[in-house]
Amino acid sequence: MAKGNKTTTTAVDPVGFIRNQVTDEQKKKDSLQLIELMTTWTDYEPKMWGSSIIGFGRYHYKYESGREGDWFLAGFSPRKNNLSIYITAGFDKYDDIMSKLGKYKTGASCLYVKKLSDIDIDTLKVLVEKSVSDMKKRYA
Numbered sequence: 001m002a003k004g005n006k007t008t009t010t011a012v013d014p015v016g017f018i019r020n021q022v023t024d025e026q027k028k029k030d031s032l033q034l035i036e037l038m039t040t041w042t043d044y045e046p047k048m049w050g051s052s053i054i055g056f057g058r059y060h061y062k063y064e065s066g067r068e069g070d071w072f073l074a075g076f077s078p079r080k081n082n083l084s085i086y087i088t089a090g091f092d093k094y095d096d097i098m099s100k101l102g103k104y105k106t107g108a109s110c111l112y113v114k115k116l117s118d119i120d121i122d123t124l125k126v127l128v129e130k131s132v133s134d135m136k137k138r139y140a
Contacts, residue, residue, distance in 0.1 A: 009049055009055070010048045010049070010051075013048075014047065015035060015046075017048060019032075022078045026115055027078050027083065028078075030078075030083060030115055030116040033116060034083070034116070041128045041129055042057055042128065044056040044058075047072070049075065052079075054075055054077065055072025055073075055086075056072055056073060056074045056132075057132065058071070058072060059071060059135055061139060072086070072088070073131075073132045073135050073136070074086060074087065074131060075088075081114075082114050083113045083114075083115070085128075086109055086111075087128070088131060089109070089130070089131040089132075090109050100120060101120055101124065101127070102118050102120050102123070104119055
C-alpha cells in the first residue's frame with residue numbers, strides 16, 4: 001500500500017501557534033479571526049496539521065494508485081507573503097462565488113489573500129461551506 005501524507009495532525013494549540021509564531025500583527029489578527037470564523041462555518045475545532053497549517057475537520061482519501069491518507073476539509077496557513085486558505089474541493093465549480101470574493105490569487109486548492117479586508121467575508125463563508133459540503137459528499 002502506498003503511503004499517505006507526511007503532514008498530519010499535531011498536539012500544538014492553533015491559537016498558541018498564531019500568538020507565538022506569527023510576527024506580523026495584521027496577519028496575526030486575521031489568523032485569529034479566521035480560526036473563529038472557520039470553526040463556526042465548518043462546525044469543527046481547529047487542529048494543527050504539521051508545523052504551520054490549521055485545519056478543520058478530516059476526510060480519508062484513497063486513490064486508484066493505492067495512496068491513501070487523511071486531510072482536512074478546510075484550513076489555512078499564515079505564510080510569509082499571504083494567508084493561504086485551503087479550499088480542498090478546488091475552484092472549478094465555484095466561478096459565481098469567486099467573482100464576488102474580492103482581491104485574491106489561487107493555486108490548485110489554495111486561495112492566497114494578503115489580508116482579510118481584501119475579500120468579502122460573507123462570500124468566503126459561502127465558499128468554505130460549499131467546499132466542505134462537497135468534500136463530505138465526495139468522501140462520505
